[in-house]
Amino acid sequence: MAFNRRIKIKQLIEEGKLGEQVTLMGWVRTKRSNKHISFIALNDGSTIKNYQIVADPSLINEDVLRKISTGACIKAKGTVVASQGAGQSAELAAASITVLGEADPEKFPLQPKKHSMEFLRENAHLRMRTNTFAAIFRVRHALAFAVHKYFNDKGFFYIHTPIITASDAEGAGETFKVTTLDLKNPPLTLDGKIDFKQDFFERETNLTVSGQLEGELAALALSDIYTFGPTFRAENSNTTRHLAEFWMIEPEMAFYDAEDNQDLAEDFLKYVISYALDHCQDDLAFLDQRAAEEEQQKKADQRSELGLIDRLKMVVENQFVRLTYTEAIDILKNSNPNKKKKFSFLIEGWGSDLQSEHERYLVEKHFKKPVILSDYPKEIKSFYMRQNDDGKTVAAMDILFPGIGEIVGGSQREERLDKLTERMDEMGIPKEEMWWYLETRRFGTTPHAGFGLGFERMVQFVTGMGNIRDVIAFPRTPGNAEF
Structure with missing residues (x-):
């Protein structure tokens, strides 16, 4: 159909097409008019750049022009001509304009001005029409595509793991329950507990945490x-770093040890970020400028020394520093912020659980490079991590990035049945419910490893956004499931 013979603005800008007749469709960002001419800035989401449409009232019906306002959706046909104004090399001289959808200028929430992030979260159904959020979600797409391309090119297989599960992989207990039982009148056992035998799955189930x-x-x-899917945590947290629904990338590799795991994770992160730098240049340039403006609003001692694109290049162009948890504790304990009690959580000694401020100090102040920390105390890590020969630590690793702290967590997995069951007993994890997991250690066990990357954390790092709620289309947080 002729209606669909349109060209996207990104393609039109790349190809020029001076003198050709084209059809554009999109949403109006701004319109300015006088008696003789109207200038319409159109955007269709394919690029951060708008395309200027020039409408002559002698050719375009005045009633149509009156209906065109910020937020309206239009179809414009015309000829691509050289632009007389600044800011663009070409523009569309409109021969006809059709208003596909009006937008009441008195009621449309997104006016051509700066809006707060909180206001835009309240209008999440429209916020992707802003430059900031359109850029974020184009970058998010590029990162997701790069994830799949990286693993596919390395011969990995994409596995869809269950969203509904009976296990709590982290052992944290903060899960969303899944049930078809009548919550007003659930069936009870003789001892007064909910009888999940009468539920759909005949047992307690929850949304997966991993x-x-x-x-x-x-x-x-x-x-x-590798897996790449949604995960859920019922953690009542309203921080800038937590979501109740988020996406996780989790590769698992047989015949890998802890060092192999670190090598793959570093290579993977560099690849994905390089892909964004290569394919999202306009959007990242815009977000870099936005981040610089945000930094200026901060106190001098809280500002980042690097711009957004500089931080991305820092990751891509440097070998990650590798050190053990024990070495990191020594550095932190003897650091000026710790000695002068400037850390919110002071490092007293070995066994402390590192906070974001400690992770960022190591990356941004001490090494000025991404850091891979390994060999954590077993008491602060999960049951499935391989125990080291010292009996105190496990073959875990966290990767720390500037501005964000931990971005990847992983480990060599415990493949030895006796060590695994011993650790499960210590942590109170019921072996009978994990029989299927234990059987893999009975039948053909082998060293293996893996890691997890919170996709939103990665998008947050690449886009420079300060709040994780702004890098997922419709954030799920305590008290918020509006859209």
Whole structure:
């Protein structure tokens, strides 16, 4: 149909097409008019750049022009001509304009001015029409595509692990329950507890917090796999770093040890960020400028020394520093912020759980490079991590980035049945519910490893956004499931 024979603005800007007749469709960003001419800035989401449409009232019906306002959706046909104004090399001289959808200028929330992030979260159904959020979600797409391309090119298999599960991989207990029982009148057992035997799955189930455990099962058959799916945590946290629904990338690799795991994670992160730098130049330039303006609003001692694009290049162009948790504790304990009690959480000694401020100090102040920390105390890590020979630490690793702290967490997995069951007993994890996981250690066990990357954390780092709620289309947080 002729209606669909349109060209996207990105393609039109790239190809020029001076003198050709084209059809554009999109949403009006601004319109300015006088008696003789109207200038319409149109955007269709394909690029951060608007395209100028010039409408002559002698050719375009005045009633049509009156209906065109910020937020309206239009179809414009015309000829591409050289632009007489600044800011663009070409523009569309309109021969006809059709208003596909009006937008009441008195009621449309997104006026051509700066809006607060909180206001835009309240209008999440429209916020992707702003430059900032359109840029974020184009970058998010590029990063997701790069994830799949990286693993596919390395011979990994994409596994879809369950969203509904009976296990809590982290052992944290902060899960969303899944049930079909009547919550007003649930069936009860003789001792007064809810009788889940009468539920759909005939047992307690919840939304997954991680696809890792099921991913391990797949890796112990296919060698190299990855998952990329939604995960859920019912953590009552209203910080800038937490979501109740988020996406996780979790590769699992048979025949990998802890060092192999670190090598893959570093290579993967550099690849994905390089892909964004190569394919999202306009959007990242815009977000870099936005981030610089945000930094100026901060106190001098809280400002980042690097701009957004500089931070991305810092990751791509440097070898990650690798050190043990024990070495990191020594550095932090003897650091000026710790000695002068400027850390909110002071480092007293070995065994402390590192906070974001400690992680950022190591990356941004001490090494000025991304850092891989390894060999954490077993008491602060999960049951499935391989125990080191010292009996105190596990073969875990966290990757720390500037501005954000931990971005990846992983480990060599405990493949020895006796060590795994011993650790599960210590942590009170019921072995009978994890029989399927334990059987992989009975039948053809092998060293294997993996890691997890919170996708929103990655998008946050690449886009420079300060709040994780602004890098997912419709954030799920305590008290917020509006859209």
